[in-house]
Amino acid sequence: MAIERTFSIIKPDATKRNLTGKINALIEDAGLRIVAQKRIQLTRAQAETFYGVHKERPFFGELIESITSGPVVVQVLEGEGAIAKYRAVMGATNPASADPGTIRKEFAVSIGENSVHGSDAPETAAIEIPQFFSGNEIVG
Ligand code: RTP
Ligand code: MG
Numbered sequence: 001m002a003i004e005r006t007f008s009i010i011k012p013d014a015t016k017r018n019l020t021g022k023i024n025a026l027i028e029d030a031g032l033r034i035v036a037q038k039r040i041q042l043t044r045a046q047a048e049t050f051y052g053v054h055k056e057r058p059f060f061g062e063l064i065e066s067i068t069s070g071p072v073v074v075q076v077l078e079g080e081g082a083i084a085k086y087r088a089v090m091g092a093t094n095p096a097s098a099d100p101g102t103i104r105k106e107f108a109v110s111i112g113e114n115s116v117h118g119s120d121a122p123e124t125a126a127i128e129i130p131q132f133f134s135g136n137e138i139v140g
Pocket of ligand 2: 120
């Protein structure tokens with residue numbers, strides 16, 4: 001399988017509860033390498049651009065409130081099949097349905113406060129990564 005890169009966000013519900021290290025331990029234990037990282041406060045405009053595909057969804061307002069409610073840690077993860085691998089480590093969107101050992105089962109509070117984001121396809125990773133990182137900020 002090819003070496004891929006995927007985009008990850010540790011969301012405010014997790015940074016507020018000081019879970020960045022515990023989440024990154026699960027990411028690294030899965031064989032993914034953190035090749036770019038920064039802690040930032042998303043602006044409303046950045047959040048609305050990032051989640052633009054969900055603009056018409058009933059939860060869009062809550063989603064933007066939630067992702068801008070505190071610091072996030074944005075990261076690029078690299079590894080074999082990184083996109084699918086990270087989705088597996090994250091677990092289901094709703095933590096109630098997530099498998100044991102996944103980030104969302106261990107740490108998430110609810111579907112809205114579900115601790116992490118991960119790109120869902122190579123095409124979305126290619127759009128999401130450059131929204132937050134320039135080429136020389138990613139060191140594989
Ligand atoms: P993500 O994009 O954050 O990695 O999560 P995902 O692919 O598993 O879920 P997606 O369908 O893309 O939804 C994006 C985020 O919107 C929030 N959401 N809230 N209240 C609701 O019914 C609802 N549904 C989705 C979640 O925080 C989800 O991660
Ligand atoms: Mg998604």
